[in-house]
Amino acid sequence: MGSVASSGAGGVSRGRVDKRQAILDAAFAVFARRGYEQACVQEIAQEARVAKPTVYSHLNDKETLFRHTIDAAADILMAENLAVVERLRDRAPDDDVRVAFADLAQRLLRICCGERARALRWLTYAQVARFPDLIETVQERTAHRPRAALADRLARLSLAGRLRPCDPEQAAEHFFALLTGPLESRSRLGTRSVPAAELRGMADAAVDAFLRAYGSD
Amino acid sequence: MGSVASSGAGGVSRGRVDKRQAILDAAFAVFARRGYEQACVQEIAQEARVAKPTVYSHLNDKETLFRHTIDAAADILMAENLAVVERLRDRAPDDDVRVAFADLAQRLLRICCGERARALRWLTYAQVARFPDLIETVQERTAHRPRAALADRLARLSLAGRLRPCDPEQAAEHFFALLTGPLESRSRLGTRSVPAAELRGMADAAVDAFLRAYGSD
DNA sequence: ACGCTACTGAACCCATGGGTTCATCCTAAG
DNA sequence: CTTAGGATGAACCCATGGGTTCAGTAGCGT
Numbered sequence: 001m002g003s004v005a006s007s008g009a010g011g012v013s014r015g016r017v018d019k020r021q022a023i024l025d026a027a028f029a030v031f032a033r034r035g036y037e038q039a040c041v042q043e044i045a046q047e048a049r050v051a052k053p054t055v056y057s058h059l060n061d062k063e064t065l066f067r068h069t070i071d072a073a074a075d076i077l078m079a080e081n082l083a084v085v086e087r088l089r090d091r092a093p094d095d096d097v098r099v100a101f102a103d104l105a106q107r108l109l110r111i112c113c114g115e116r117a118r119a120l121r122w123l124t125y126a127q128v129a130r131f132p133d134l135i136e137t138v139q140e141r142t143a144h145r146p147r148a149a150l151a152d153r154l155a156r157l158s159l160a161g162r163l164r165p166c167d168p169e170q171a172a173e174h175f176f177a178l179l180t181g182p183l184e185s186r187s188r189l190g191t192r193s194v195p196a197a198e199l200r201g202m203a204d205a206a207v208d209a210f211l212r213a214y215g216s217d
Numbered sequence: 218m219g220s221v222a223s224s225g226a227g228g229v230s231r232g233r234v235d236k237r238q239a240i241l242d243a244a245f246a247v248f249a250r251r252g253y254e255q256a257c258v259q260e261i262a263q264e265a266r267v268a269k270p271t272v273y274s275h276l277n278d279k280e281t282l283f284r285h286t287i288d289a290a291a292d293i294l295m296a297e298n299l300a301v302v303e304r305l306r307d308r309a310p311d312d313d314v315r316v317a318f319a320d321l322a323q324r325l326l327r328i329c330c331g332e333r334a335r336a337l338r339w340l341t342y343a344q345v346a347r348f349p350d351l352i353e354t355v356q357e358r359t360a361h362r363p364r365a366a367l368a369d370r371l372a373r374l375s376l377a378g379r380l381r382p383c384d385p386e387q388a389a390e391h392f393f394a395l396l397t398g399p400l401e402s403r404s405r406l407g408t409r410s411v412p413a414a415e416l417r418g419m420a421d422a423a424v425d426a427f428l429r430a431y432g433s434d
Numbered sequence: 435a436c437g438c439t440a441c442t443g444a445a446c447c448c449a450t451g452g453g454t455t456c457a458t459c460c461t462a463a464g
Numbered sequence: 465c466t467t468a469g470g471a472t473g474a475a476c477c478c479a480t481g482g483g484t485t486c487a488g489t490a491g492c493g494t
Contacts, residue, residue, distance in 0.1 A: 019441080035346050037254040040481055051442045053484080062482070126343035128406055129252050135405050143402055173399050174426050181394025185360055188352050189345055209391050213429040236471080257451055268472045273453065 020058045022048040028069040032119035036066055036127055063131075070134055073120045078141035080111050085146055088153040097162050098211060105179055105203035112183055113199065117142075118190040147172045154214075164216050171214050178206040237275045239265040245286040249336035253283055253344055280348075287351055290337045295358035297328050302363055305370040314379050315428060322396055322420035329400055330416065334359075335407040364389045371431075381433050388431050395423040 026048035030039045041062055045052045059065040084107040091100045111117055124138045147169075154175075155168040163171070182202050187194050194202075243265035247256045258279055262269045276282040301324040308317045328334055341355045364386075371392075372385040380388070399419050404411050411419075 033346070035343070038346070041483085042481075051444095052482095053443085054441060056483070057440080122342065122345055125339065125406060126252070126345075128339055128343075128408060129250070129255070132408050135408055139402065139405060147402075170422055173402070174395055174422075176402075177394050177398025178391055181398045182390050185356065185364075185390070185393075188356060189342060191345060191349050191352055205387055205391075209430040212431075213426040258453085259451075268474095269452095270454080270473085271471055274470080279452070 019048070019050055019054060023050060023055055023058055023065075024069055024072060026050075027065050028073060028119070031066065031069060031123055032115070036123065036130070041065075066127075067131070067134065070120065070123060071137065073116055074138045074141040077111065077117055077120060078145055081108065081142065081146035082149055084108055084111065085149040085153065088150075093156075093160065097157065097215070098207060101207045101210065102204060105207050106200060108176075108179055109183060109199050109203050112180060113187065113194060122190060143176070147176055150175060161216055163214050166214055171210075174213065175206075175210050178209055179203070182206070236265070236267055236271060240267060240272055240275055240282075241286055241289060243267075244282050245290060245336070248283065248286055248340055249332070253340065253347070258282075283344075284348070284351065287337065287340060287355065290333055291355045291358040294328065294334055294337060295362055298325070298359065298363035299366055301325055301328065302366040302370065305367075310373075310377070314374065314432070315424060318424045318427065319421060322424050323417060325393075325396055326400060326416050326420050329397060330404065330411065339407060360393070364393055367392060378433055380431050383431055388427075391430065392423075392427050395426055396420070399423070 023044065027039075027044050030044045030047055034043070041055055042052055044065070045055050048055070055065070059068060084104060087107075088100060088104060091103070120138065120142070124134060127134060151168040151172040154163060154166075154171050157163045158165055158168060158171075179202070182205075183194070186192070186198065186202070240261065244256075244261050247261045247264055251260070258272055259269055261282070262272050265272070272282070276285060301321060304324075305317055305321060308320070337355065337359070341351060344351060368385040368389040371380060371383075371388050374380045375382055375385060375388075396419070399422075400411070401407075403409070403415065403419065
């Protein structure tokens with residue numbers, strides 16, 4: 001996690017090491033396990049091994065702190081998702097489409113099950129009322145952009161006759177729906193950790209259904 | 218929304234009017250617009266036109282109040298969902314399957330878009346950390362039970378050759394996923410009201426995909 | 435050596451809100 | 465009419481936590 005520089009005994013890292021990053025890391029951890037209102041700045045400061053006024057000197061207030069952590073998490077998740085989708089670019093044209101999709105599905109599910117994704121979904125949903133604009137940011141990066149990237153791949157596959165002619169946006173939307181819908185349900189909104197085998201089963205079932213709906217033949 | 222219906226006959230209406238129901242109605246309204254932590258008991262009391270101590274005399278504390286309102290909302294939604302699914306029992310055998318499904322899909326989407334469903338999803342998600350057991354109750358009634366009911370109908374249709382042979386549970390899971398996944402995305406977690414035309418389009422698209430994946434032919 | 439800047443810790447201010455107390459009021463029952 | 469018990473409202477207690485102040489301290493560049 002954070003860069004916990006410093007040597008042992010009585011001393012804490014007094015240097016100007018990047019306290020800021022330590023604070024943001026700690027903030028995400030604390031927000032993730034307590035939620036926005038329940039997380040107190042004091043606890044975040046402790047977790048970051050930093051004094052409370054230091055937190056306020058780097059980030060103006062609790063809200064700013066929250067927005068930065070959410071932003072950062074959304075960025076990372078977007079990158080992860082896009083990277084997974086982009087694998088299709090090289091694999092799909094040559095390999096069996098089903099195999100490529102199954103691989104994609106499993107990797108996406110693993111990301112969605114991860115701690116970061118869980119915490120982000122949870123925090124975003126919980127603060128819908130207080131910070132409605134956050135939803136735009138988060139959904140844009142964790143849902144719309146990856147979906148658009150997938151739509152690009154699907155369009156190519158459709159053109160190449162590997163999928164039936166269709167609206168790629170629609171197909172991508174349904175692909176994600178078939179994957180994440182069951183996940184939400186089976187993980188009980190993230191409160192239950194789904195065994196790897198079940199995850200694999202869900203991925204395969206989703207790909208099966210998707211290919212029956214959108215595959216060629 | 219809340220009819221203050223005092224149920225004059227047979228009820229155990231303590232006091233003059235049924236304050237208790239008024240309190241629960243008000244609690245749902247306030248929780249729905251403020252969230253759990255932001256909702257203060259004072260405001261609930263005002264909205265119910267009741268004094269704060271009266272609230273505490275009927276419901277022990279804020280948590281009890283919350284659990285009761287969530288329970289009640291989940292019950293109502295379950296009933297609505299089950300009623301819609303049960304329509305298949307009479308319609309599907311005779312009519313065109315596609316027409317019956319399209320009707321089902323639209324009615325389900327309308328329920329999911331409703332104020333009650335929106336508020337319930339939001340509140341449940343937001344309190345995942347504080348009241349993890351609530352998820353069980355809510356998901357059981359608003360997701361699992363309706364899905365099981367749909368699976369029953371799909372099993373019959375499959376047996377009758379109107380759907381391809383399949384695992385009805387799986388098919389039902391995918392049906393709901395195709396419906397609610399896109400809804401979550403397009404309504405921005407319920408912060409944007411989706412126009413009726415778009416709703417209809419989503420329902421039709423979901424049914425199209427579902428029938429390609431699970432229809433007979 | 436000097437001063438600038440970041441950091442610390444602890445105390446402090448203050449608003450919010452859960453939950454309670456109490457004297458009083460009002461209505462339904464007898 | 466009397467009475468009992470739910471209902472009232474206003475004051476009250478107290479814990480929590482956001483945000484600030486301040487005096488002191490440690491490192492770094494010059």
